[in-house]
Amino acid sequence: MDKAGQTARIDFSVVEGQANLKRRFMVGLDFPQTEDGSIEHVIQQKDVPVRVEVFLVDHGKTTPIPTQDDEAIVSAANGSKAKADSSLAKLNLYAHDGNTSYVLIAGFYLSQYGHYVAVVKTVQDLPMFKHVKTELKVDEFYNTGE
Secondary structure, eight states, X not given: OOSTTOEEEEEXXXXXXXXOTTSOEEEEEEEEOOTTOHHHHHHHHSOOEEEEEEEEEETTEEXXXXXXXXXXXXXXXXXXXXXXXXXXXXXXXXXXXXXXXXXXXXXXXXXSOEEEEEEXXXXXXXXXXXXXXXXXXXXXXXXXXX
C-alpha cells in the first residue's frame, strides 16, 4: 500500500444462506494500530484516496458494481448526488480496538449471489504504510447500530 500504482485483487464468492443481499458490503483495510496514532491521524486529517472497483464475474463476463466511499454514502443519505467517479475512494478510519485499526474503503450493494472480484489500486504514494502489515478484506459492512 505504500507506493502509487500498487494493485491488489480479492476474489470472493457470495453464497445464499451465508450472506444477506439486503445488507451493504464493503472493501476494508485492517492494519496494526499504531502506538502514537500516526497513521490513523493521517487518514482522519487528509484526503487519502485509492481506486476501488468491484465486478460480478459470470461465465467469463464482468459486470461493474457501483461503489461509494464514506463521504458518498453520507452525501447520498442526505439527498446529495453521487460523485462522478465512484471508483475513487477516500480512506475512512472507522474504528480501532487497541490492537487493530479498521478502515472503510468503499461500500456496495449486490443484487445476486455469485463470484466477484474487488480490485484496489493506490493512486499516490502512501509512505505511512511502508513496512506495515495491511490486510484488505471484503465483508458485510461495519455494523452501524443494527
